[in-house]
Amino acid sequence: xxxxxxxxxxxxxxxxxxxxxxxxxxxxxxxxxxxxxxxxxxxxxxxxxxxxxxxxxxxxxxxxxxxxxxxxxxxxxxxxxxxxxxxxxxxxxxxxxxxxxxxxxxxxxxxxxxxxxxxxxxxxxxxxxxxxxxxxxxxxxxxxxxxxxxxxxxxxxxxxxxxxxxxxxxxxxxxxxxxxxxxxxxxxxxxxxxxxxxxxxxxxxxxxxxxxxxxxxxxxxxxxxxxxxxxxxxxxxxxxxxxxxxxxxxxxxxxxxxxxxxxxxxxxxxxxxxxxxxxxxxxxxxxxxxxxxxxxxxxxxxxxxxxxxxxxxxxxxxxxxxxxxxxx
Amino acid sequence: xxxxxxxxxxxxxxxxxxxxxxxxxxxxxxxxxxxxxxxxxxxxxxxxxxxxxxxxxxxxxxxxxxxxxxxxxxxxxxxxxxxxxxxxxxxxxxxxxxxxxxxxxxxxxxxxxxxxxxxxxxxxxxxxxxxxxxxxxxxxxxxxxxxxxxxxxxxxxxxxxxxxxxxxxxxxxxxxxxxxxxxxxxxxxxxxxxxxxxxxxxxxxxxxxxxxxxxxxxxxxxxxxxxxxxxxxxxxxxxxxxxxxxxxxxxxxxxxxxxxxxxxxxxxxxxxxxxxxxxxxxxxxxxxxxxxxxxxxxxxxxxxxxxxxxxxxxxxxxxxxxxxxxxxxxxxxxxxxxxxxxxxxxxx
Numbered sequence: 001x002x003x004x005x006x007x008x009x010x011x012x013x014x015x016x017x018x019x020x021x022x023x024x025x026x027x028x029x030x031x032x033x034x035x036x037x038x039x040x041x042x043x044x045x046x047x048x049x050x051x052x053x054x055x056x057x058x059x060x061x062x063x064x065x066x067x068x069x070x071x072x073x074x075x076x077x078x079x080x081x082x083x084x085x086x087x088x089x090x091x092x093x094x095x096x097x098x099x100x101x102x103x104x105x106x107x108x109x110x111x112x113x114x115x116x117x118x119x120x121x122x123x124x125x126x127x128x129x130x131x132x133x134x135x136x137x138x139x140x141x142x143x144x145x146x147x148x149x150x151x152x153x154x155x156x157x158x159x160x161x162x163x164x165x166x167x168x169x170x171x172x173x174x175x176x177x178x179x180x181x182x183x184x185x186x187x188x189x190x191x192x193x194x195x196x197x198x199x200x201x202x203x204x205x206x207x208x209x210x211x212x213x214x215x216x217x218x219x220x221x222x223x224x225x226x227x228x229x230x231x232x233x234x235x236x237x238x239x240x241x242x243x244x245x246x247x248x249x250x251x252x253x254x255x256x257x258x259x260x261x262x263x264x265x266x267x268x269x270x271x272x273x274x275x276x277x278x279x280x281x282x283x284x285x286x287x288x289x290x291x292x293x294x295x296x297x298x299x300x301x302x303x304x305x306x307x308x309x310x311x312x313x314x315x316x317x318x319x320x321x322x323x324x325x326x327x328x
Numbered sequence: 329x330x331x332x333x334x335x336x337x338x339x340x341x342x343x344x345x346x347x348x349x350x351x352x353x354x355x356x357x358x359x360x361x362x363x364x365x366x367x368x369x370x371x372x373x374x375x376x377x378x379x380x381x382x383x384x385x386x387x388x389x390x391x392x393x394x395x396x397x398x399x400x401x402x403x404x405x406x407x408x409x410x411x412x413x414x415x416x417x418x419x420x421x422x423x424x425x426x427x428x429x430x431x432x433x434x435x436x437x438x439x440x441x442x443x444x445x446x447x448x449x450x451x452x453x454x455x456x457x458x459x460x461x462x463x464x465x466x467x468x469x470x471x472x473x474x475x476x477x478x479x480x481x482x483x484x485x486x487x488x489x490x491x492x493x494x495x496x497x498x499x500x501x502x503x504x505x506x507x508x509x510x511x512x513x514x515x516x517x518x519x520x521x522x523x524x525x526x527x528x529x530x531x532x533x534x535x536x537x538x539x540x541x542x543x544x545x546x547x548x549x550x551x552x553x554x555x556x557x558x559x560x561x562x563x564x565x566x567x568x569x570x571x572x573x574x575x576x577x578x579x580x581x582x583x584x585x586x587x588x589x590x591x592x593x594x595x596x597x598x599x600x601x602x603x604x605x606x607x608x609x610x611x612x613x614x615x616x617x618x619x620x621x622x623x624x625x626x627x628x629x630x631x632x633x634x635x636x637x638x639x640x641x642x643x644x645x646x647x648x649x650x651x652x653x654x655x656x657x658x659x660x661x662x663x664x665x666x667x668x669x670x671x672x673x674x675x676x
Binding site for chain 2: 043044157159160187188189190191192193195196199214215216217218220221222244254255256257258259260261265266268269270271272273275276
């Protein structure tokens with residue numbers, strides 16, 4: 001396999017609050033390869049969005065990256081100046097968010113925003129930039145882009161706004177695109193349109209994507225690999241087929257079981273008892289142990305280490321459901 | 329289907345935005361502006377049998393929430409009749425009407441918007457049954473504890489405020505509040521949409537358990553087809569204010585008839601579809617301010633022909649218990665079956 005374009009190692013992000021220091025991301029490591037789609041799955045509060053923000057250097061006080069390493073193209077990002085990061089963001093790294101209304105400036109026309117984004121990183125004439133913007137809109141499926149360039153964000157529907165946000169994110173053919181639940185607020189038909197656009201655009205530009213979502217079904221169709229997060233840690237990674245068909249970690253298994261379409265009609269859904277722990281009170285040992293059907297005394301006492309499995313998989317579990325851990 | 333508990337007969341709901349002063353002045357000078365009318369629900373007839381779970385699905389803006397509110401009695405229809413146990417609400421006496429209204433309760437999507445943040449849970453759940461004389465004021469506390477246990481909440485937390493609960497627990501408070509007035513019908517408007525999957529599974533299981541315990545009837549409004557497939561007996565698919573298909577859930581999901589239902593099902597992401605090629609229904613749902621003539625779906629429909637552009641298709645029975653509003657069913661010859669190729673590819 002080629003070299004990873006993005007390599008995150010032992011990332012720790014903490015937030016100082018009145019209740020003490022909360023660790024939102026606790027030792028996360030993963031690699032992202034060129035043109036690959038990695039799905040980062042987890043429930044609310046699992047730390048998946050904070051991981052995405054950390055990659056772009058967008059963690060604001062009281063949050064801070066306490067330790068770890070984020071390498072883009074083999075160069076360390078942590079500790080770089082804000083100026084250096086700004087020259088990377090939008091050019092080599094880009095992000096799309098759940099609500100494009102927060103991404104787009106409501107008082108500026110679309111053309112102003114897009115031209116600004118192009119000229120921030122490239123010395124081109126305003127005219128040439130506008131032409132690039134027009135083509136970018138055309139590529140994400142916005143009808144009559146020439147007229148639409150003159151419109152304001154509120155004049156677009158939610159799906160169209162998200163397309164514009166994607167067009168802006170991909171303007172400079174970034175090496176890595178972090179997508180944080182970009183289709184969660186959209187209807188299924190619009191979601192399918194956006195996923196189709198993103199899929200073909202990413203293939204065209206060779207952009208690697210970190211796709212953050214709580215929806216396993218979206219990931220199933222889109223991603224090459226999956227990483228499952230729970231209480232600030234990645235508990236399982238592997239190829240989509242492996243993870244969804246032969247989950248190692250009981251939490252992954254529980255998540256898959258909770259998806260209604262996987263269950264027989266009328267029969268109660270397989271449910272995970274309890275709820276995800278508050279970051280202020282993460283249980284000792286394996287954080288999933290209070291909800292886990294397989295938990296033993298060992299689980300409550302010690303945090304399972306990242307253990308490699310066959311097929312380039314990893315899981316953190318004392319009592320795996322499938323597969324034999326590889327000898328270290 | 330059992331005897332219908334709720335019947336909608338030719339129900340429409342129009343929302344009118346009257347002209348403001350400036351527009352009226354403009355009209356004096358011949359601007360020719362008229363009131364803006366949104367037909368949120370456009371001539372819908374639907375019967376819900378006693379003890380049945382009907383799923384109502386569609387995209388944002390199709391009118392499914394408005395229809396749910398009409399069923400719950402929160403909105404009155406502009407045209408048409410809503411019958412509860414065979415009797416139209418206009419013909420009921422005051423006391424009967426109140427009883428009928430209590431019998432249909434609604435559970436909302438966002439518990440933070442539907443629970444009063446300044447009231448304690450015991451007051452939120454207990455107020456309505458006391459006001460309506462279901463329990464005496466002295467028995468309220470015990471009654472609330474019982475309701476909380478029924479929905480899986482710890483009665484010890486009844487003195488707390490809504491913000492002290494998690495999202496899943498707040499959803500349960502909303503359910504307990506609705507159950508406290510002993511309803512026969514629950515209208516759930518996207519009641520699990522804001523919850524994480526593992527919590528959503530818990531709440532859906534609760535709905536199914538309560539259905540058996542209390543013999544409840546549900547109208548389950550959702551954009552999530554996976555949830556509806558799991559919980560509903562029959563499914564109604566709405567598009568731009570109209571029901572385009574109505575059939576038993578198994579039939580809708582295994583052999584959808586209407587091209588819109590087919591397209592909608594095609595785009596549901598599924599765990600089984602590994603690395604599929606997303607292909608998409610073109611366009612977006614048109615504005616209900618200016619719905620297209622004829623079949624509302626024709627501008628996006630791959631099979632639309634001349635008649636679809638002028639003639640509104642009626643919701644017709646195409647097989648026992650199965651209804652669809654599509655002109656293709658009147659055409660001779662084989663129907664175009666697989667609309668979008670990738671479903672066949674994903675299945676193969």
